[in-house]
Amino acid sequence: MKRIVLFLATNLAIMLVLGISASLLGVNKFLTANGLNLGLLLGFAALMGFGGAFISLWMSKPIAKWSTGARVIEQPSNATEAWLVTTVANQARKAGIAMPEVAIYQGEPNAFATGATKNASLVAVSTGLLESMTHDEVEAVLAHEVAHIANGDMVTLTLIQGVVNTFVIFLARVVAYAVDAFLRKDEEQSSGPGIAYMATSVVCDILFGILASVIVAWFSRQREFRADRGAATIMGTPRPMIAALQRLGGIAQGDLPKNLAAAGIAGGGVLALFASHPSMEDRIAALQRG
Numbered sequence: 001m002k003r004i005v006l007f008l009a010t011n012l013a014i015m016l017v018l019g020i021s022a023s024l025l026g027v028n029k030f031l032t033a034n035g036l037n038l039g040l041l042l043g044f045a046a047l048m049g050f051g052g053a054f055i056s057l058w059m060s061k062p063i064a065k066w067s068t069g070a071r072v073i074e075q076p077s078n079a080t081e082a083w084l085v086t087t088v089a090n091q092a093r094k095a096g097i098a099m100p101e102v103a104i105y106q107g108e109p110n111a112f113a114t115g116a117t118k119n120a121s122l123v124a125v126s127t128g129l130l131e132s133m134t135h136d137e138v139e140a141v142l143a144h145e146v147a148h149i150a151n152g153d154m155v156t157l158t159l160i161q162g163v164v165n166t167f168v169i170f171l172a173r174v175v176a177y178a179v180d181a182f183l184r185k186d187e188e189q190s191s192g193p194g195i196a197y198m199a200t201s202v203v204c205d206i207l208f209g210i211l212a213s214v215i216v217a218w219f220s221r222q223r224e225f226r227a228d229r230g231a232a233t234i235m236g237t238p239r240p241m242i243a244a245l246q247r248l249g250g251i252a253q254g255d256l257p258k259n260l261a262a263a264g265i266a267g268g269g270v271l272a273l274f275a276s277h278p279s280m281e282d283r284i285a286a287l288q289r290g
Contacts, residue, residue, distance in 0.1 A: 010063060014051075014052050014056065017055065018047060021047060021051065022044055022047055022048070026040070027040050027041075027043035027044040027047055028040075028044055030043075030044055030173070031177075031193060035177075036174065036177045038174075041170060041173055042170055044169070045170035046162075046166045048165065048166075048169050049163070049164075049165030049166030049167075049168070049169055050162035050166065052162075052165065053161040056158070057155065057158040058116050060115060061101075061115050061116070061120070061122050064112065064114045064122060064124065065103065068105040068124065069105050070122075071104055072101050072102070072122075073103065073104065080130065081104070083135070084104070084125070084142070088100060088123055088142055088146065091142060091143050092146055092149075095146050095149070095150035097119065097149055097150050098118065098119035098121075100121040100122055100146070101122045102123055103122060103125075104124065104125060104126070104127060104130070105126055105127070107126040107127065107128055109128040109132050109133070109248065109251055110125075110128070110129060111123070111124060111125040111129055111142070111144075111145055112124055112145065113145035113154075114154060115149065115154060116155075117155070118150065118152060123145045123146065123149070125138065125141065125142070129141065132247065132251055133247055134243075136240040136243065137240060137243050137244040139240060140235060140243070140244040143231035143240075144227045144231040145227075146230075146231075147226070147228075147230025147233075147234060148223070150230065151223065151226055153226075153227065156223065157223065160215070160219050161216055165212070168205060168208040171208055172200075172201050172204035173201055175200060175204050176193075176197045176198075176200035176201035177193060177197060179196055179197070180193045180194055180196040181193075183196045184196070214273050214274060217273065217275060217276055218273075220276040220277070221275065221276070224277050224278055225286050228241055228245075228286065229286075238288070238290070242284050245283050245287075246280070246284065249280035249284075
């Protein structure tokens, strides 16, 4: 319930901020008496598409802590915590990034990295992952997350999400306006678009959004392959990463909140096209091929 409330509250806050911004900038006035102002519509679509994506990125670290209950290790209280901090510090140095915050959260086996920039990031592992893996396997998972940060994957996926969001919003309203104009061609249209515009824009937002999610998921899967290779480079061998993936493939993995699903070490989808992560078999095969 906490995750759902936080997810809804965050998205409502983002929409409120973007709505106010659109009004102040005047880009929400793309429907005019003379038709559709494509320049203003593109500005509106870009503001909503990129604005939502980048606000989510900017808020990603605190939201990740709140939604998972992750506890940042400020001062290690035991050998495991000390090892985690030292391991991430060594890996960050090899990867050429600033030391991320390191956190532990209660849950089934999983881990994630998040943060707005390479030098203000967070790496978190679950208690389930620590309990079910060897040190070498956990180290490989940590290296995978550090590789995500070093590759700038959070920003890259945000940019991709912003681009597809912009096209979805823009195209949905162009199609909706065309459908409305066609249905009302024999009517007086000085009062602006009718109900067909609203209904069609909602339907197109959903349909184009589904197609866009396929594109974003494909990019997400490619970055997983790249982070696996990055982990192998950091550790000097792909064997621990392969062992970690084999271990994850044989145990029940913990689900992350929706906003963190693509950031985890493990993930998936109902259909392969919508999966944020490749299958464990494909990832292992890619590492074995080198």
